[in-house]
Amino acid sequence: MTAEAQGFKAQTGTVCPLDQANVDTDQIIPKQFLTSVSRKGFGKHLFFDWRYNKGEPLTVNNDFVLNFPQHQGATVLLTRENFGCGSSREHAPWALTDYGFKVIIATSFADIFYGNCINNQLLPVKLSDEQIQVLFDAVAASSSVEITVDLQAQTVSCNEHEFAFEIGDAHKFTLISGLDSIGQTLLDEEKITQFEHARQTWQ
């Protein structure tokens, strides 16, 4: 995250419903794209193995939800439990944000992925199974339905529904302030130095 980053406020957008549990980061961005030394340009490879057919030349898999015409331009990804499990690769949130997602709503997230989202201004929202189902049903009924996520108020709204969600204070502050996390820590540099001086030589 950079100091120039805009803080996260509220977000309203259409939804891409990815009805799968345990979507791992190998699926989000496969290994052949990890040789890049840049943070940019991963969006076109997002969900590569599902999004494109096998073989050359590359053709789009029209059966994959991300490619459905009605879900183009979606900024909210709706999915199931344990999203982002597996590898710690931050290339996964880089690919999701580069594609255009601002919010991911799931029953649960893998820990490292969750932290990586926070550091990339991508808001991970945890809701219950029942609430997630309401949202899947709403998108199935109308693909143009919009979801509004208000981080300050910690609410998700869709049609007549409004759900509250939990997020840690520190994570919320990071997202809303958009401040450089390293710069924030360096405000405590003196304490870090004191701590270091108290370490034993073998520690």
Next chain:
Amino acid sequence: MSKTLYEKIFDAHTIVEKDDDYLLYIDRHLIHEVTSPQAFAGLEEKNRKVRRPDRTFATMDHSISTRSLALDACGPENHKQLRTLAQNCEKHGITLYDVGHKKQGIVHVMGPELGLILPGMTVVCGDSHTATHGAFGALAFGIGTSQVEHVFATQTLKQPRAKTMRITIEGELLDGITSKDIVLAIIGEIGHAGATGYVIEYAGSAIRSLSMEARMTICNMSIEGGAKAGLIAPDDITMDYLKGRDYAPKGQDWEEATRYWQSLYSDDDAVFDAEVVLKAEDIEPQVTWGTNPGQVIGVNTPVPNPDDFNDSVTKTSAVNALDYMGLEPGQLLTETPVSHVFIGSCTNSRIEDLRAAAVVAKQGKVSSSVTAIVVPGSVQVKQQAEQESLDKIFIEAGFEWRLPGCSMCLGMNDDLLKEGDRCASTSNRNFEGRQGRGARTHLVSPAMAAAAALKGKFADIRAFQE
């Protein structure tokens, strides 16, 4: 107040406490070529330095060839990534164990070998299998690249407190059962996300009896159960392993350090947020049947029927997994042919793993329908194996003997499978496409992998014991 081991290490490294976030000091930072370049670039954009290059150690492991020491052996992109790491380490004064170095290896094999990981430390790396180092009673976990940059610049990380889970395994393991079977059985029990939000401490007589290498295999796969980290309290086995290693304390420092390490255990009356208990004698040789490590069964158990699962999400996952894996409910894995065998990865590429595989390999020949490779975890492991003539046993049996690296665990080099290939693999992830698009991965122990190579299908290792 009584504390768990996790809480003792966490508290000993807390510099600042703010709301639900703690600023933790990081003792060791391990880096490799894949997840560090953007972090170095971020530092330079801000004109920042690596605060403690002396606490930072680098290796090349993911993007390298296992057939050649040439950095360009896997194409220009890999080459650029490797050169970038070398340049960054040079510029920032970081010790690099590069390809060709006599102590280079997979980051989670090399670190412990060098004695870089000590009990009570905090250890991070831009790699989810950093949990490996919890085997030493160190709090070790994987981080993203933004956090790598944060550690570079500050030698600290902001962390919330995790919940604590103790997994106790009492009793004696059956013959032929290894720590890989233990950890797969644990993940089968708690589920692929069963420990999300927790740090696991492994305890019980079956854990205490394990060697350091076996403990590393268990802690390594903590992440596959969703855990932030895995821990095993240090004991005499830990001290014996560490003594005399390159970076382990010496002389008076060793005496002081070991006195401190002996305080690193969960207090008798410490309370864990969750407790799981398994009986060692219930654990059979494990094989995964699906596309996450929690989809695992005993080798003689038929492949499950999705209809046997109660909740719809698990059922749907099982349907998708069977479809991807090309398996039918009720099918026996002992009747299922494999085309490839991979013995390697940060989970199972240490000398004891290779010895266990070699015991099986010398009992026959690799099936004519199987391609089998053995990839040692480090140059030191490779040399030790060659001193013991394990390489000759493998080659004689028809295995390929390769150079150290991550290799086919994730295929960032040219060790990739093709669509429909079925692999018995000692690695840690059976995700779709992990070893190649459309390829099918079954996770097993090294001995089970060697047995599958010889039989051409999965086999109960207990039939191969000497």
